[in-house]
Amino acid sequence: MKVSTPLLRLAALAMALAMAPSAFAQAWPTRPVRLVAAFPPGTPGDVIARLIQPALQAAWNQPVVIENKTGAGGNLAAGEVAHARDGHTLLVGPDTILTINPHLYRKLGFDPRASLKPVTYFASFNQLLVCNPAAEVPSLAKFVQLPSTRLYASGGAGTPSHMAMEMLLATTGTRLTHVPYKGPGPAAQDVMGGHVDCGFIVSSIVLPHVQSGRLRAIAVSGKERSGLLPEVPTIAQSGHPGFDATFFETLMAPSSLPAVTVEKIQRDVRAALQAPAVKTRLAEMDLRVEGYSTQEAQRRSQEDFAKWGTVAQRTQLQLD
Template sequence: MKAAVLRCMQWSTMALALTALAPLHAQTWPTKPVRLVASFPPGTPGDVIARLIQPALQAAWKQPVIVENKPGAGGNIAAVDVAQAKDDHTLLVGPDTVLTINPHLYKKLGIDLRQSLKPVTYFASFNQMLVCNPASGVTTLAKFVQLPAAKTYASGGPGSPSHMAMEMLLAATGSKLTHVPYRGPGPAAQDIIAGHVDCGFIVASIVLPHVQAGRLQAVAVSSKARSVLLPAVPTVAESGYAGFDATFFETLMAPASLPASVVEQIQHEVRAALTTSAMTARLAEMDLRVEANTPQEAERRGREDFIKWGAVARQTQLQLD
């Protein structure tokens, strides 16, 4: 009897010790500089958000925060780098497509990103804006649908939000255009302006200044709601394709091995940095809507969008390796 009581006391002591260790890890993180690896080039929404909140995170974490760009392969280069990081101080910044679209398109990656990474929070939601060179004469979605298959469209890269939004649109309208991929939405927009490519579904924050200056013609936006910065531009759904919704999210992701207590801490501090009135207003200027959701909410939305984009990939028979 005494032995059983002693064992009980030992187990209780061990359980209490383990319980105490869980928050201790969160309280002591980070212990060295934190890398935010951006999966797309400088100037893209995720990169901009990371740099805007960098000072607040450095103050909260009392460690340097380094933003490093590793674009390529639809975000896979950065994603694999973070998934294989040997410490718990390397995080991934990029669109949710890394987990919702890429697994459908890249079958030979050699790593299961959905098992190797987990969302910490969605920074902000963003849409794509269908834009055309003014000389094309395309001012409405009805005119866009009439473009012959020989015409071209630009994207920010294979599997990128701009690519997948356009493929969803082409599937919905029955249209066919030739895809011209670029290394990021900035170069894609510049070649539409120059007339080298006819149109493109490009992230709104990149094309807004060019639309406002008359260098690009805005045709439609990909999300459910119109852009507050260009309210006269209709959504695709309003233009005759009910239910169309290609909303994307700039996301903070972590290696799957990162303890839940640390993930919760990071989300809490990122939320504090994102939800100030000044930051919300700054991001709204780029047509970015702050989300700052919990890891659980981000994971749930990610599962839903993984199913949605899988259907698009199968319908269009897209595979990139």
């Protein structure tokens, strides 16, 4: 039977449309890729981006340009990437941009969760509950007995250290007075100086001071103990099962980026993270390589958004 020319054309068009997403993914990228880092050089997300940059350039056969755009808890970088329409601009930053910030910042001019989607979780990191040795807090059991007049430090209002501590206080029924600082470094310095008793501070900052004896490590915020401080228990292991304040360094993309392209990026990033030199360097920073699939990252983001919403409601904190 002879097939008419219009039918042949329709069949060809249908085949072309079916193959288009795959072809687009194979062609991507067609120009240099921008990784916009939401925090300054030397912070974990920035370090990860620079470690995997050579491998991504080789895989994509295009330059990968890393730009740092800091401010507003990562929201400035997030806004730039959310509004990008070139298909070649991605965001590097903590998962808190999608899980905590939407609860705290109500006047952003864009909806992070509608405008951005997680591509993968590079690595997980924890906060470490540390105290000045003179505060005489040798354990979590002693910590929860502290009176409300005692002080705790954080790296700033709404940061992971603040939110993790508020989750801990709610879990244990403890009441302490919050002293926010402009970053985890200054917070750690004042705990060491005895101006503040304790703090939940990102482990990569306080590890050297714990190892030197200037700070006492009480507990780890996440589900896993630190590979660099294996003797320090998690909060869950210290009598509060189910407690989990794990955070993630994340790669995000505009929601408009096609799913097939997002999946290609995730595969290439995951492969880059498996390089022994990369894993060794991240382990030295107390970062655990993850390389989540896009589906896993999106599921975890939804779960943590709900979890941190409960904490944000308890603190009644608004940052704009």
